[in-house]
Amino acid sequence: MQLSLKGMKFHAFHGVYPEEKILGGEYIVDIAIEADLDEAGSSDDLSQTINYEAVYQICKGVMQRPMELIESVLHDLATELMHSFSNIEQLRIKIAKLHPPLGGRVGAAVVEEEFSFVKECGRCGKDMICYSNDSCWCHSFYIPAATRTKIHEQYGTTCLCPTCLADYAKVEEDV
Ligand SMILES: [Zn+2]
Numbered sequence: 501m502q503l504s505l506k507g508m509k510f511h512a513f514h515g516v517y518p519e520e521k522i523l524g525g526e527y528i529v530d531i532a533i534e535a536d537l538d539e540a541g542s543s544d545d546l547s548q549t550i551n552y553e554a555v556y557q558i559c560k561g562v563m564q565r566p567m568e569l570i571e572s573v574l575h576d577l578a579t580e581l582m583h584s585f586s587n588i589e590q591l592r593i594k595i596a597k598l599h600p601p602l603g604g605r606v607g608a609a610v611v612e613e614e615f616s617f618v619k620e621c622g623r624c625g626k627d628m629i630c631y632s633n634d635s636c637w638c639h640s641f642y643i644p645a646a647t648r649t650k651i652h653e654q655y656g657t658t659c660l661c662p663t664c665l666a667d668y669a670k671v672e673e674d675v
């Protein structure tokens with residue numbers, strides 16, 4: 501499923517110049533999310549449904565926090581989306597700062613980035629989603645540090661698919 505919100509307009513106070521911090525400026529944000537709805541990275545209770553309103557509210561919240569660089573705004577937005585939804589396969593974010601104060605007539609300063617979170621499970625080879633940071637669903641599995649180290653030694657990563665990780669979590673419970 502792909503969900504996108506285009507042309508979200510915000511008045512925000514990002515920037516390094518005083519006029520940007522006091523008067524603010526106009527911004528346009530575009531977001532596209534490719535998500536796997538059948539196979540969330542985790543059990544159903546962890547994966548919130550991705551919907552337009554939730555995505556818009558996250559976007560609005562991040563835009564309201566003044567930052568110096570729109571690159572940082574983009575990074576924060578990506579992180580918040582990862583924290584909120586566990587089944588994002590691909591994410592594209594574009595932020596345009598309209599008429600940036602650069603001493604001339606400039607239409608917009610734009611940052612754009614695309615993230616891809618699909619990987620192959622090192623143990624079973626199945627496609628899986630991992631964000632490779634602490635907002636990933638895989639951190640919600642209780643796996644003791646020693647076992648994580650073992651998994652890392654064997655597969656070069658501690659991130660396996662939910663089924664494989666659940667095996668390790670179970671093994672530890674039985675001990
Ligand atoms: Zn696996």
Ligand SMILES: [Zn+2]
Nearest residue numbers: 630636638659
């Ligand atoms: Zn992960």
